[in-house]
Amino acid sequence: MKLRGIYTLLILLACRIGASAEVVLPKILGNGMVLQREKPIPVWGTASVGEKVTVKFGKQSKSTAADASGKWQVMLDAMPASAKGETLIISGTNTIKLTDILVGEVWLCSGQSNMSYEMRKNSKVNKPDTMTTAYSPVDEIEHAHNPQIRIFLVTQKNLAKPDSTHSGWSIAQDSALRAFSAAGYFFAKNLNHDLKVPVGVICAAISGSRIEPWIPETEFDNSKNFKRISKDSAQVSGADGKFWHRMIEPLVPLSLRGFLWYQGEANMTERESYMDKMEMLVNSWRTAWKDQQLPVYYVQIVPYYYSKMKSTVVITPETLPLFWEAQGMMQHQANMGMISTTDLNDDVKNLHPMFKWEIGRRLELVALAKTYHKPVVYSGPVYNGKFVDGDKMILSFSGIGDGLVSHDGKPLTHFTIAGKDGKFVPAIAVIKGNKVEVSAATVKAPVAVRFAWIEDAQPNFFNKNGLPAQPFRTDNPNVLYTR
Template sequence: MLLRLIKYCWLTICLLSSGIAGAQVVLPKILGNNMVLQRNAPVPVWGTALPGEKVTVKFNSQTKTTIVDASGKWIVKLDAMPASAKPATLTISGKNTIQLQNILVGEVWLCSGQSNMQYEMRKNSKVKKPDTSTTNSPVDELDRAHNPQIRIFLVTQKNMLKPDSTHSGWSVAEDSALRAFSAAGYFFAKNLQHDLKVPVGIISSAVSGSRIEPWVSQEGFDAIPYFKANNIKIDGDPGKFYAKMIEPVAPFALKGFLWYQGESACFLGETISYTYKMEALINNWRKLWGDKTLPFYYVQIAPYYYTHGKGPVTYTQFTEPELREAQAAALQIPHTGMIITTDLNDDLKNIHPPFKWEVGRRLELQALANTYKQRVVFSGPVYKNMKINGDKIILEFDHVGAGLVSHDGKPLTDFTIAGADGNFVAANAAIKGNTVEVSAESVAKPAAARFAWSEAAQPNFYNKDGLPAVPFRTDNPLKFTLTAN
């Protein structure tokens, strides 16, 4: 009994000295004014206080109470709620009372990755306007963004582990807060709010130049047998950003994840190992939130001259296609989706291409179709299989939408063909219904075909719904086996 009393007193001292002054209720940074709560799902509300203290949470007609545990932590879950654009107050009471104002209920997504996801709206404002732009160009979005039903939260390496007595992390998507926010994430949220007609909250947690490893805990990698079986050491600070920028967000209720990363992996010359790292990431995050079905939609990296740079490997024009192939292989992981960006770079010397509004729109199409079950075309043509017919290869595709098309009306580009010798040459390619026939005069007995198999490829092969085809090679040696979980 005396030992228990000593431990209790010591815990109380620790809580007081760590900032829980006067044993007050303290909330994590992610809970604050202006936030959006996830609709149609239980909503955790949590924090710290003095062990044994009673905490009461009130929101609209709901009242939940709990007792703080011996470690000073508490959590309640609000019952699932329908969407609501009517601002409401969330009240948390213990020894002190906290009132969080202007709370909405709708859809919440977390976006993460490296610089192309971090790419801020202020940079978007400096993009050269496309020739087809109008007075409503997305380049000018900052000038008119003031939709109170879109809320944003920017995670940084420093802001998540310190309590914020002002509860000011969330903002309406406008002005200075939006200037510093992810452009791809914002345009995803804008499109989603427009199409679903409910409030949308978007959380951005991205770090320029980051590899995939810091976003996954070491336990996440340890759960994938591939690395141990192939004696692959996980370096690159595993878990660094996971601990600082992902874990503190959980268990905030959200609908799914958006991911834009891979350039760093391409510089390292990764192929199949990156697929398994994506599996580790996806499983790791889903486990943290306790939901194996959380959607994970990601961006296949855009064309860029990797061969113009220097790095730890020798780059060829195929280095990037092979990394893209590894990204595409991750589609075997359930509840995932990938968008293509072969047409979204107007300068192949720029690893940070513009057109983030289109990245956001294409990610939203994935969500509309696969999460919200709306009847929309969400993907460009995806290679299905091939047949050899004399001196031609007949390529069949999924996701043809309203039909296959040359986007600019010119002959199809970036198809190559080879015989048994593996010597690939430029191919003539023609759309025949929902197939593409490829051939070359110098290849009498074709054995394999490739599409967009170059870092510089910006092909014109789309479906009529305006979405570009996924790069591929029919002679794909990459084998990915899902880890049982």
């Protein structure tokens, strides 16, 4: 009996050692991935306590030991871009070989349905009348076979457990591309074309999601502006961090260049509170990655008939412009940027418009200018000042580019003007050099001008670089938006 007990103990010990000794990697580290160039590269996972783990890539070899909780991490030195597939070897008791690893630019895309909008849907949209060539972005899946563009689609479940096959990353083509974000893909395609380096893009987006679940719930607990009194609280609805925990946190500390964000439709009735939440999201993500300089570039949502929807709150045709204003004010914070989309909805009854290729292109222009410091025009006209000259209000702008223009050659649309009575009337707006003169016969002493201040606004005020002016009002009191 004594000998039998010893055998049993030995068997149990062998099973325990065999079960715990395996080196295991998180799902995001896999075959075909892209490592971020010019930054230290963390490689991490789990193993048995105290187990020595060695990571080799190219000429580098780094070792560490798993800590008391079985976690380990090594930092590879920063590397230049490389389109040559290499093998990343992680060895402990077992050895894992990740093949076809590139070095380039890595971006994380997130948000709701317009970010998750798949390339398969992009293939079904009507080709714009202006596209007369045989090839158009609508046909992209048929032509996409560039091994320098890699994609990883995050779901609510696929990061939860390690994958012994180390799959997940794919070349942006065929079925993997069909299921991937159109905006994210076209961003990557343009970036690869302009920088001539591999690009990896990760998409973690959920249709219909509010901003709150993407923020760690501790941010609300510690916020002076929000308290998670109940899950039914209007200002913190869904503030349980579930998408953060399931879809973003498991990606930390993957080295990447920045974030792309396309969300807001589900929070459209907010203003100041959305700005606070956006600030919380940005700060918490940057904190998780231990880099307060990581850029966040995002999309101003499109014109849409929100006021015609059934809603438990009052929505007027000016509710959306107020949200646009809140979105627009965030772009002036450090390492943030926004694209306008007033021209990118061919049907204002459609909350999920086509033209995702242009969304991706405009986001890439912002990244080129603000992150990669390329001399490109990345924004349309942005209101930045006014003065009154008699019966006219003279407006000035940044984002002039090569000059201000009416996109269709017709008189400028969607300008209104008001005097002291506060009644806004349609205005005549005329481009004079790099300024716009706004007036109306019935307003002798103008006090304020508004532009695109209605939910279905699709104005023709652009710069000559083809980028639309952002909606604005000169009478924004700024009281609600003090930071």
